[in-house]
Amino acid sequence: MRLSRFFMPILKENPKEAEIVSHRLMLRTGMIRQQSSGIYTWLPLGKRVLDKVNAIVREEQNRTGANELLMPTLQSAELWQESGRYDAYGKEMLRIKDRQDRPMLYGPTNEEMITDVFRSYVKSYRSLPLNLYHIQLKFRDEIRPRFGTMRSREFLMKDAYSFDLDREGAEHAYNKMFAAYLRTFSRMGLRAIPMRADTGPIGGNLSHEFIILAETGESEVFCHKDFLGFDIPGEDTNFDDVAGLKTIFDKWTSRYAATSEMHDEAAFNEVAEGDRVSARGIEVGHIFYFGTKYSEAMGAKVLGPDGKEHTVHMGSYGIGPTRLVPAIIEASHDDNGIIWPKSISPFDGVIINMKAGDAACDAACETLYSKLGAAGFDALLDDTDDRAGAKFASADLIGVPVQIIVGPRSIASGEVELKDRKTGERETMTVEAALNKLIATK
Ligand code: ATP
Numbered sequence: 438m439r440l441s442r443f444f445m446p447i448l449k450e451n452p453k454e455a456e457i458v459s460h461r462l463m464l465r466t467g468m469i470r471q472q473s474s475g476i477y478t479w480l481p482l483g484k485r486v487l488d489k490v491n492a493i494v495r496e497e498q499n500r501t502g503a504n505e506l507l508m509p510t511l512q513s514a515e516l517w518q519e520s521g522r523y524d525a526y527g528k529e530m531l532r533i534k535d536r537q538d539r540p541m542l543y544g545p546t547n548e549e550m551i552t553d554v555f556r557s558y559v560k561s562y563r564s565l566p567l568n569l570y571h572i573q574l575k576f577r578d579e580i581r582p583r584f585g586t587m588r589s590r591e592f593l594m595k596d597a598y599s600f601d602l603d604r605e606g607a608e609h610a611y612n613k614m615f616a617a618y619l620r621t622f623s624r625m626g627l628r629a630i631p632m633r634a635d636t637g638p639i640g641g642n643l644s645h646e647f648i649i650l651a652e653t654g655e656s657e658v659f660c661h662k663d664f665l666g667f668d669i670p671g672e673d674t675n676f677d678d679v680a681g682l683k684t685i686f687d688k689w690t691s692r693y694a695a696t697s698e699m700h701d702e703a704a705f706n707e708v709a710e711g712d713r714v715s716a717r718g719i720e721v722g723h724i725f726y727f728g729t730k731y732s733e734a735m736g737a738k739v740l741g742p743d744g745k746e747h748t749v750h751m752g753s754y755g756i757g758p759t760r761l762v763p764a765i766i767e768a769s770h771d772d773n774g775i776i777w778p779k780s781i782s783p784f785d786g787v788i789i790n791m792k793a794g795d796a797a798c799d800a801a802c803e804t805l806y807s808k809l810g811a812a813g814f815d816a817l818l819d820d821t822d823d824r825a826g827a828k829f830a831s832a833d834l835i836g837v838p839v840q841i842i843v844g845p846r847s848i849a850s851g852e853v854e855l856k857d858r859k860t861g862e863r864e865t866m867t868v869e870a871a872l873n874k875l876i877a878t879k
């Protein structure tokens with residue numbers, strides 16, 4: 438992408454409305470624009486990052502055997518009347534009437550709709566286990582939307598729903614998502630800690646919130662220091678291995694971890710003082726086993742191997758991609774701007790032409806740009822007429838992992854400079870060597 442052709446409205450001034458660094462940086466770099474309270478447009482730079490986040494979420498869901506579908510944002514109120522949640526949900530639900538005066542709603546979540554999809558087709562235990570998910574916009578009329586897309590009214594959610602014959606099967610389905618979540622967040626450069634969450638009337642310990650530690654987080658959290666060092670399940674994780682996944686679950690729930698709602702001061706005090714972490718956190722995911730709550734109310738049953746009808750056991754599993762983007766920025770930035778982990782950076786690198794119009798600089802930039810592109814390295818070419826200083830500042834601000842600096846002096850001897858955005862390290866090398874290095878380390 439050529440910067441001269443790329444719609445990236447960088448703001449010179451810090452926006453006053455932004456209270457936290459991620460919101461400020463997302464506005465300054467032109468990633469998002471607020472359209473009305475808690476409702477955002479994702480501009481091209483932001484959209485690139487969001488797509489990368491979604492791609493990782495999708496890959497890790499698919500790895501577990503989950504099936505992607507796409508449900509609508511608008512739902513009929515009827516389904517919610519069946520489960521009893523239409524009246525229970527309260528003011529967070531945006532209720533709408535269509536021209537026939539039929540009550541509709543903008544979905545805040547999809548348990549009812551997925552249960553309806555399931556019951557329409559699945560009649561036998563042979564179709565189980567089943568996990569269906571989508572990545573779709575949700576609307577919750579939050580009383581206090583704030584911090585940009587961290588807590589918005591319209592937001593994207595990956596919501597998955599599992600269906601099993603019995604509790605035992607549902608536990609394995611839960612453990613699959615548990616391991617997949619650890620992998621998903623880790624691939625984005627985040628360490629998410631599963632913390633016990635309230636299961637309400639269902640009981641048991643099968644609900645966890647995945648929390649990123651961050652000073653600006655809205656939740657107060659308490660956990661054991663060991664979580665910072667636990668191994669993340671590898672790419673070779675076998676999601677059909679019931680015992681293997683249980684081992685991962687047991688390990689990651691073997692230490693104290695709770696948000697303030699579930700906090701037990703006495704239990705936390707049993708953790709050695711030096712191992713206690715009290716911090717603030719951001720909830721980026723939430724998994725939940727709820728048994729037959731919806732399947733019972735909505736008649737989702739299958740014929741079991743015993744020839745009898747069984748009400749299916751369900752769980753739901755959410756991740757907030759539009760919250761994850763600011764969460765990653767909270768975890769990875771410095772005074773000059775964002776520092777993207779490679780896996781979700783909007784570009785693989787930026788080529789900075791220090792003197793656009795200079796024949797040698799232009800030619801070297803074009804060579805780099807086309808050869809990198811051909812090798813699958815997605816570069817942003819800063820071909821604008823801005824001053825070199827302004828280009829460096831923008832490159833630091835948007836935070837792509839590597840800057841390829843092409844200036845008249847070094848290019849005279851056939852050389853360019855590579856700058857690592859994170860460490861600030863600089864290296865001078867020939868154009869050829871730079872190409873080899875960038876392509877090899879992409
Ligand atoms: P919170 O406690 O932060 O209000 P929640 O518990 O209501 O969230 P869930 O119903 O568990 O949220 O939704 C699953 C995921 O969707 C959350 O873990 C979060 O990542 C994301 N999410 C929920 N609400 C919002 C929101 N208002 N803005 C952005 N993302 C959200």
Ligand code: MG
Binds near residue numbers: 646720722723
């Ligand atoms: Mg939650």
